[in-house]
Amino acid sequence: MKILVTGGAGFVGSNLCEALAQKPNNEVYSLDNYFTGSRENHVEGVTYIEGSTEHIFELIDFTPDLVYHLGEYSRVEQSFDDIDKVLLFNKIGTLKVLEFCRKHHCKLVYAGSSTKFGDGGIGKDQSPYAWSKSSNTELVKNYGNWYGLEYAIVYFYNVYGKREIRTGKYATLIALFTEKMKKGEPLTVVSPGTQQRNFTHIEDIVSGLLIVGEKGKGDGFGIGSPETYTVLEIAKLFGGEIQMLPERKGNRMTAEVVTQKTEALGWKAKKHIKEFIEELVISELRAY
DSSP states (O other): OEEEEETTTSHHHHHHHHHHHTSTTOEEEEEEOOSSOOGGGOOTTEEEEESOGGGHHHHOOSOOSEEEEOOSOOOSGGGGTOHHHHIIIIIIHHHHHHHHHHHHTOEEEEEEEGGGGBGGGGGGGSSHHHHHHHHHHHHHHHHHHHHOOOEEEEEEOSEESTTOOOSSTTOOHHHHHHHHHHTTOOEEEETTOOOEEOOEEHHHHHHHHHHHHHHOOEEEEEEOOSOOEEHHHHHHHHOSOEEEEOOOTTOOSOBOOOOHHHHHTTOOOOOOHHHHIIIIIHHHHHHO
16 A cells, blocks of 8 residues: 555654554655654655645645545644644645545545543633644544545544653653653643543554554544543652642543544554553663
């Protein structure tokens, strides 16, 4: 198969590209603007194309069999300040990807956001990011109804693991805690700290993406661990000093984990965040 991964140099995208490229009959291509992606994430066997999804027609001169669309803006709290990027990447860029898939008759796997299920459903409008993602899932479904687009929509839950963004404005929680522990700094937890999260290992995310790409049709393919922890509980697993920060807009408290359709395809989460912290993160800190 010819497979295009938007955001293929990012955290999730690079791990997906790596798995796809291990199959010798696949031709794997990445389209990434390197906003949060990195050339350090490049893996063997993948063709890398630099550019934004808004220019997909000019940049992609072949017809993929399958498109994984992961190349969107993906931070909640920061999206209030970055609304211009949210609209450019998540609305204009995604519209172009949809048009590309429609005109080239490609199957689309769209990475939605579990913020859509947050706090009983009100999470879908709690931030520019959440709104852009939830409204995009409706647009993808309408493209299916209007134009016969073949699609599957997946939902991630708090991904952690290899190639997480470790520093800076867009760092993810587990990697951020690890870096702070290395430096002997307090772990910063946004109040109230009782926000519930379902931390899901990147290997479980990738295995879900592969099976949905192969077999999935329609909406509702959640890829998330069933184990729920509060952010404060995660910080305590690391040990050390904890510093509480003021509450922030858009910070959901709960989210329903909807994995039944994915599990029906044969997927199941296998990794555990508590074991990851104890076995990998703590050993890394001791070696530092």
